[in-house]
Amino acid sequence: MRRSPMTGDPGFEQAAEVLSRIRRTTGDLGAVLAELESEVEPEVAGWPVAARARYREAKREWATALDRMPECLDRAAQAFREISAPDPKRDS
Structure with a gap:
């Protein structure tokens, strides 16, 4: 694992940013799926x-x-917080 020479951060800030981007993308996916559904549903x-049954199952x-x-992103974020939290046992 590569550590930043200045902060000792093993990449947790970058991981948090990735989770944030995934969260935004998830919202974008919801919007895209809603748009596709509105176009497909009338047909x-x-x-x-x-085909209708398969579509409903896939939907x-x-x-x-x-x-x-x-929920998955929340669990990942919690894991990163736990991993990156100062450990009093390590610091002693």
Whole structure:
């Protein structure tokens, strides 16, 4: 792991920035999916039954994944905070 020579930070600030960018991207993905749904939904009724079923299943899957993303990012951020917190045992 590469440490910054000035701060001793092993990259946790950079990791926090990456998590922040992923969080913004997650919001952007939600907007893109909503836009796609608004364009596709009016046509779904005319699709074959199997295609409609597959679309609905895929829609549930991506909605679930998108809903879980903030929780996953929160857990990652918490892990970075725990890892980067000063450890009194190390400092003694």
